[in-house]
Amino acid sequence: MKRILIGALIALSAATTTFAGGERMTKKNLEERMMEVIDKQDITEVIYKYARSLDRMDADLMKSTYWPEGTEEHQDPLFPVFKYDDNGHKFVPIAMKGFESLKYTQHRISNPLIEVDGDRATAEAYVWAYHVHEEDGVDKEGILGGRHLFRFEKRDGEWKIMHRSTIFDWNQNQDATAIWGGDYSDKYKGKRNREDDSYNYIQRNK
Template sequence: MSADSADSADLDGLIARERIRDCLARLSRGEDRRDADLISAGYWPDATDDHGIFLGTFKEYLAWVVPGAPTIPVTLHTLGQSLIQLQGTTAVVETHVTAYHRITIGDQDTDIVLGGRYLDRMEERDGEWRIIHRTMLYDWLKDFGPSVDWSQGLLGMPFLTDHSVGTAQDDHSETFFERG
């Protein structure tokens, strides 16, 4: 293999890895915003999903995650490192995730954070990488008890704008990205 072809293969690998990371980031944003279009852009239509508490086709997963449970009004998925093993037009990917969930139990909101890993089998089709199968592994969970009352501001200081606190249904970042 010549140096030029090795450099080209290295560049192709870097581009593929970055496209995979971008797919995963957009998917997490879609799940946090319950945005069916963003989530759909992360999975192939013939994909399957195993979240442990959900197992099924992508179509079934999408119906489960959007609009989401009314008892879970807010989520925030933060992705860590990804180990990406490219195998031509397929890849196996492990990505660490820390996920915050606000859960309503009765008339009380509770905050929990869990840590785990996504194990994704991904395929490239027509230059686009998406998930063909996802498995969620759970490593830890912490219950932080009652949620903060944001109507009181932050640390005794009132919010000066009405867009300081985001939710899946009302998130200032949506207009932020629309303006570019």
């Protein structure tokens, strides 16, 4: 399917004779660039799936983003006793257990910069993470800003994480300010599991 797509894009670009940088276009280098664009999109979706796996506490999805020997490395700036540098698959149950104590979470990923080199790639992506947790009976908002650094590898056409580390640039920890109206329906509130509407919305609306 990807080869068909590349062929179609090449046909659509036939009227263009040079790239933006002045490089002469040939079928070979155009196909290479199109394949790089597709690889970068595939990698970006793996990064997005990782964020979703945390917010929906989807252990299977999280595990699927790492190769079996892939590794995870980071330290939590709000709770620095929590530090991990080991196998990614082994990290999954630890992450799921840790997220059970959080009431709400949301991870936003942006600014992905990806460098592809054959079947290997490196990437940097900005992350904004929002967590509601309880301290001494008071809800607190832990808000973190940082960047994920990745090494990816492609096998049989599929990209997965070989190594992921996180650098935090700033954080806030403050009393929670969220207000939910008394009549606000649970139907429209996000769920931190597979009961979330995102898991069946597409199928329901086909």
